[in-house]
Amino acid sequence: MQTVLSVAIDALAYGMVLFVISIGLSITMGLMRVVNLAHGAFAMIGGYLASYAARDLGLGYAAALLIAVIGTIIIAIPLERFLYRRIYGAPELTQVLMTIGITFCIIGIANFVFGPTLKTIPLPETLRGATDVGFRTIATHRIFAIAIGAAIAVLLWCLVEKTSYGIRLRASVDNSAMAAALGVRTELVYAASFAIAVGLAALGGAVGAELLPVEPYYALRYMVTFLVVVSIGGSGSIGGALLASLLLGAIDTTGRYFAPEYGEFFFYLAVIVIVAVFPRGLAGRRA
Amino acid sequence: MTDVLGRDRPADFWSRLKESSLPGALAIFVVGIAGFFLLPDNLALLTRIIAIAFLVLSLDLVTGYCGVATLGHAALFGAGAYGAGIAAVHFGVTDPIAMTIVGGVSGAIAGLVCGSVILRAHGLPQLVLSIAVIHLFHEAANKASSWTGGSDGLSGIMPDPLLGLFEFDLWGKTAYLYGIGLLLVVFVFLRMIVHSPFGLMARGVREDHVRVAAMGVSVHSVLLRMYVLSGMVAGIGGALSAVATQVVGLDSLSFTLSAQALVMLVVGGTGSLYGALIGTVLFLFFEDVVSAANPFHWLAIVGALLIAVVLFAPRGLYGTAISIIRERRKKSAA
Amino acid sequence: MTPLLDIRSLRKTFGGLSVTNDVSLSLHPGDRVALIGPNGAGKTTFVNLVTGALKPDGGRVSLNGMDVTRSRPTERVKRGLVRSFQVTRLFKDMTPEEHIACAVLQRMGKAGRMLGRHGRMTDVMTEVGDILDFLQLSGIANVRVREIAYGQQRLLELAIALALRPRVLLLDEPAAGIPHAQTGLIEKALERLPADLAVLMIDHDMDLVFRFAKRVIVLAAGSVIFDGSPQAVAQDARVREAYLGSYAHAR
Numbered sequence: 001m002q003t004v005l006s007v008a009i010d011a012l013a014y015g016m017v018l019f020v021i022s023i024g025l026s027i028t029m030g031l032m033r034v035v036n037l038a039h040g041a042f043a044m045i046g047g048y049l050a051s052y053a054a055r056d057l058g059l060g061y062a063a064a065l066l067i068a069v070i071g072t073i074i075i076a077i078p079l080e081r082f083l084y085r086r087i088y089g090a091p092e093l094t095q096v097l098m099t100i101g102i103t104f105c106i107i108g109i110a111n112f113v114f115g116p117t118l119k120t121i122p123l124p125e126t127l128r129g130a131t132d133v134g135f136r137t138i139a140t141h142r143i144f145a146i147a148i149g150a151a152i153a154v155l156l157w158c159l160v161e162k163t164s165y166g167i168r169l170r171a172s173v174d175n176s177a178m179a180a181a182l183g184v185r186t187e188l189v190y191a192a193s194f195a196i197a198v199g200l201a202a203l204g205g206a207v208g209a210e211l212l213p214v215e216p217y218y219a220l221r222y223m224v225t226f227l228v229v230v231s232i233g234g235s236g237s238i239g240g241a242l243l244a245s246l247l248l249g250a251i252d253t254t255g256r257y258f259a260p261e262y263g264e265f266f267f268y269l270a271v272i273v274i275v276a277v278f279p280r281g282l283a284g285r286r287a
Numbered sequence: 288m289t290d291v292l293g294r295d296r297p298a299d300f301w302s303r304l305k306e307s308s309l310p311g312a313l314a315i316f317v318v319g320i321a322g323f324f325l326l327p328d329n330l331a332l333l334t335r336i337i338a339i340a341f342l343v344l345s346l347d348l349v350t351g352y353c354g355v356a357t358l359g360h361a362a363l364f365g366a367g368a369y370g371a372g373i374a375a376v377h378f379g380v381t382d383p384i385a386m387t388i389v390g391g392v393s394g395a396i397a398g399l400v401c402g403s404v405i406l407r408a409h410g411l412p413q414l415v416l417s418i419a420v421i422h423l424f425h426e427a428a429n430k431a432s433s434w435t436g437g438s439d440g441l442s443g444i445m446p447d448p449l450l451g452l453f454e455f456d457l458w459g460k461t462a463y464l465y466g467i468g469l470l471l472v473v474f475v476f477l478r479m480i481v482h483s484p485f486g487l488m489a490r491g492v493r494e495d496h497v498r499v500a501a502m503g504v505s506v507h508s509v510l511l512r513m514y515v516l517s518g519m520v521a522g523i524g525g526a527l528s529a530v531a532t533q534v535v536g537l538d539s540l541s542f543t544l545s546a547q548a549l550v551m552l553v554v555g556g557t558g559s560l561y562g563a564l565i566g567t568v569l570f571l572f573f574e575d576v577v578s579a580a581n582p583f584h585w586l587a588i589v590g591a592l593l594i595a596v597v598l599f600a601p602r603g604l605y606g607t608a609i610s611i612i613r614e615r616r617k618k619s620a621a
Numbered sequence: 622m623t624p625l626l627d628i629r630s631l632r633k634t635f636g637g638l639s640v641t642n643d644v645s646l647s648l649h650p651g652d653r654v655a656l657i658g659p660n661g662a663g664k665t666t667f668v669n670l671v672t673g674a675l676k677p678d679g680g681r682v683s684l685n686g687m688d689v690t691r692s693r694p695t696e697r698v699k700r701g702l703v704r705s706f707q708v709t710r711l712f713k714d715m716t717p718e719e720h721i722a723c724a725v726l727q728r729m730g731k732a733g734r735m736l737g738r739h740g741r742m743t744d745v746m747t748e749v750g751d752i753l754d755f756l757q758l759s760g761i762a763n764v765r766v767r768e769i770a771y772g773q774q775r776l777l778e779l780a781i782a783l784a785l786r787p788r789v790l791l792l793d794e795p796a797a798g799i800p801h802a803q804t805g806l807i808e809k810a811l812e813r814l815p816a817d818l819a820v821l822m823i824d825h826d827m828d829l830v831f832r833f834a835k836r837v838i839v840l841a842a843g844s845v846i847f848d849g850s851p852q853a854v855a856q857d858a859r860v861r862e863a864y865l866g867s868y869a870h871a872r
Contacts, residue, residue: 029411035410035411035414083594083598086597086598087597092356092410092411092414093350093354093356093553093557094597094601096356096358096414096549097549097550097553097593097596097597098593098594098597100358100546100549100590100593101589101590101591101592101593101594101597102590102594103590104586104587104589104590104593105586105587105590105591105594106590107583107586107587107590108583108584108585108586108587108588108590109587111583111586112583112584112587116583216583220542220543223418224415224418224419224422224542227411227414227415227418228415228419230411231411231412231415235411261430262426262430263426263429263430264422264426265423265426265427265430268419268420268422268423268426269423271415271419272404272416272419272420272423275407275408275412275415275416275419276404276407276408276416279407279408279409279412280412281412479735479736480735482738483734483735483736483737483738484722484726484731484732484733484734484735484737484738484739485732485733485734485735486735487719487722487723487726487739488723488726488727488732488733490712490714490715491712491715491723494711494712494713494714494715495710495711495712497710498706498710498711498712499723500694500695501672501694501698501703501704501706501710502698502723502724502727502781502785503695503696503698503699503727503728503785504695504723504727504732505695512733516735
């Protein structure tokens, strides 16, 4: 029973981190129709920046997270302006090549700047150790990750459903030409959404560093995981992404606990089965 | 030159040459022999280039000719390599030609399996399936270490002399010449395939699969057959690699190799056998020079190269060169 | 006599909205029928149901007496039901000759051959040549499609359909997008279609419809509201209501 509970908590925390990172990818996929293989690289940049701020500059955890998010967005803006804009609406193969090229570059640069070793982000006193939740104790960082994930989900939902930005966003997702004709400046909506997407990736990369360790091959190692979340959840769907993240978190964590000698075998098997059975995603719109 | 109807067709020398696979085969032969004499100390690298060229040609069949984007094509190559290696180590099939056949068959079977899975979806889900498939193959090979040697690699592959006459020597001369021979055969075979009615249908699928389906052609069956063919070609490459290096490592079943094969194809030019060959040769030569210094620098350079190709030469080096020549000729004709 | 194409009580709903509502019609050899209707009448859905791209919720589609309601689209093509596309769907980097060769090879069951070249198959090329001549495309047989005029692309669309030797031909707006002055080319081609072919043309170019069709079927809100001669259609009150009703009520 104890094991089941701790696996469940780990799975939930892992799933929430996946959600925070992947929801940004889901937004760019749904809105700009860009297969952005470099999304994981932005999460990795977030992790590196947070680690640098906390360890080398000695800043607090909250400041480190803030620097990670803002720094990654600043790095991403010129990439959006000069590279991504060229591939909106381009054939899928072109998008794959461009974004995998960006990923390779970022990996190479990250290694050059930060070295090949694993980077940690020291947690503040309050997030270390365990919290007693009545019937048992749980690592505080896990609770923090879960809370962040839940908060992001609620915030995003409000943003999309309740604000005028959300209305423009949904209009642009449904029919960008029509939205443009109605006076929505889609280019601005795109840029803003790209920034939000990248910022979320960075936040997820920094908060999730305990679960998804930051090292140069991070961007390739988790690339498929993030893509799977979007492809199962259906692009542009918050609920779908949340459901898919939790499902994949559960599969991956359970596999690690109970059959570690099989590595990720069962994870990929599950991915293939789910995607093959639901080629349009669990909650996706029609292709 | 007139066709069977007696109607005039462009009668120039070039169009006749373009239809024949002779110049291509001749070029491979000449470059191959030149490599043998000019770079006698680098035959291992050259043989590796040939083996990977099979993988890139094979990828060209599904990506270039049929338009299926995949990041998991090394699965077919690795299947061929492990097929040939396991046949040699566990079943005593040590004749190099028999190993090559086993590799081709293993690759074709892997092609059938991968094709059946990957072709179930389109767009992003298809891409995800292709990545998941290569990871799954990798994990499976890692786990089945009693057969595959796991992360240590499958070693102890001792191929017999080729045709009972030519020992696989320490300098890799036999392996290299065997590779050139295989490449010639496969190249001529592929030229036939891509110009056959089946190849014509495949091009149609790439251009507009709805149109092809409206002609009564089953798009799925065209793609799946191409996947099997593609698997055979990649499998032969894998087998050549097993014969030449006498080990099979997990890296032959890796995502990285799949992605690199795609890069080589795109740098050379998709949808052309020449493009695939040129891309492979250039990429692996540069890799050999640069990655010796630092593998991460190499990765950054590959990335920059990809971005540059997408932005400035979307048809790849060969494709861009051809279209420049075509424009020139059109201008001079006008 | 068994009709070539027989459609009985075809129904399709999308989320409660009835898009095809109990549609029945039959085509015999030599028929020249036009299917017209205002925008949103459900013409596209109807075509997709007949070709098999969509599965109907009820009803039956028969080809030459054979029930094909559950058959796949490719199967229906092999049985002689061929469609053309409203928006030209051609292979931009391939030549007209290659397009028609694809269709001819497929019809002859040679599309899967991995050896030989279509250019050297006498039977295939003879037929390709005949079709190119028939539609006056021989002059551009070896030019890539992206470089030929739009009117010629529309003719090629027709050529591909004919190369499949259809018994029933669904023409989806064959003259769409061609400048009015050039529709004559298409019309001439349509006049010379094989006599025993059954043609169902979906269009809203009334000039073309009246010249081509011997019979007109009007679809409105998913139902057939008129099936009769071109002369009678303009006089029909329900047709006038369907086309003009919205304007009348707006006043």
